[in-house]
Amino acid sequence: MATDIPKVEDLLKKACVSYEERFGTKPEVVGCAPGRVNLIGEHTDYNEGFVFPMALPQVTLVVGRKVAGDVCRVVTLAEVNETGEVEFNVPAPETPLQPGSPKWANYVKGVVANFKGEKVAFNAVIITSVPIGGGVSSSASIEVATYTFLEGITGTFGQVDKKDKALACQKAEHEFPGMPCGIMDQFISVMGEKDNALLIDCRSIESRLVAMKDPNVVVLVTNSNVKHELTGTEYPTRRRQCELTAKMINKKSLREANEDDLKGMSSYQGHGQNCRDDYEVSCPELDQLVKAALEVDGVYGSRMTGGGFGGCTVTLVKKSEVEKVMEHVQKSYTGKATFYVCAAAEGARLISI
Structure with missing residues (x-):
């Protein structure tokens, strides 16, 4: 597949x-x-x-x-x-x-x-x-x-x-x-x-x-086939917002922020809370792909990769289970996904x- x-x-x-x-x-x-x-x-x-x-x-x-x-x-x-x-x-x-x-x-x-x-x-x-x-x-x-x-x-x-x-x-x-x-x-x-x-x-x-x-672990890249063009999306806006937030808390960059600095701001909880809910750089198609992959035994983790607003997810999975993951994801996905097993x-x- x-x-x-x-x-x-x-x-x-x-x-x-x-x-x-x-x-x-x-x-x-x-x-x-x-x-x-x-x-x-x-x-x-x-x-x-x-x-x-x-x-x-x-x-x-x-x-x-x-x-x-x-x-x-x-x-x-x-x-x-x-x-x-x-x-x-x-x-x-x-x-x-x-x-x-x-x-x-x-x-x-x-x-x-x-x-x-x-x-x-x-x-x-x-x-x-x-x-x-x-x-x-x-x-x-x-x-x-x-x-x-x-x-x-x-x-x-x-x-x-x-x-x-x-x-x-x-x-x-x-x-x-x-x-x-x-x-x-x-x-x-x-x-x-x-x-x-x-x-x-x-x-x-x-x-x-x-x-x-590790020969037992596979990197599975799944393309949602939802095209994105970052120059025309919210990506530049997200960067400006991060720079503004750092300035508001008197930091050179958000790299320097700690929990006290960010109280009342977004927390960072992987794909679901971070990319999807707080940062709003995901999309329904990426969310479907991540959710479906995480439903299969042998998956260590799955998330969007890249700037977001479409594009691909990356999934770490046991090599023995990769076919099962692809089959389940495609059945669960409302679109047509493309899978790449990458080294x-x-x-x-x-x-x-």
Whole structure:
């Protein structure tokens, strides 16, 4: 019942064929970066708290090459409700890049504008297996894959500190799509390692790997298939509310708040009381998926993952019971869920063609 995750080599083959058809030559460089699932700690990164994500086997590839001139041409193979092609000039101090339409291209343009190396013209095709609008960081995977691609075509891969690379991609999302995201998504997409989750202190920006190697435990990601677009939801409002609350109690961030500070405010009780009732970032579909998963023996925990307002849940479950969980959840869910059995994967990298 679980959906097969497309193999990277199959994505690459499709992207290369598309590139040759569109640009009449072969690509030379492939930047690859994963989506992520957060095991715990939603909406805590911009409050300088802790998060615990892992990189997913679903990835975005940016396939292409450096070209002469001053025009960048990019094609996306993802299903979008606007044109799938865009052209823009290489940015210069007197002619900086600006956000605009199509919206998907803002994630690319923002990274180009914030790339720390030489600004060059390129042609590229983007392909992804990360569910778009699924709450598993499709946007960060595009940003980090684009940055990695730019490192590849300029011969600078690995020369920029990984933290600086992640921060540049976060800045790109702030400035161009206009999404005030925290640091988690870009960090795990850059720094993820196979068979490990990453515990990140979002104040110090320090992190440590935590092994995820128990063969008897499965990470089940369930897509509600309710699309979300965080730039158009309550996410920015929630961030402003948290910042205002911290200011009201004379704290730099809610990271510093204790029980006495928060008396009369919301308590934090997992998915149900926290994400659904107090923070109001869930939705009926996510609530159904969580409730159904928790009804099955062998489930250690289940919750929404990502920014909310749709997207996915993450469930930790005994491997022997995962089929039973998927069957029960699908029977209980009023929509059509998609299931992915995922292992912790590696982060950003260049792939040889």
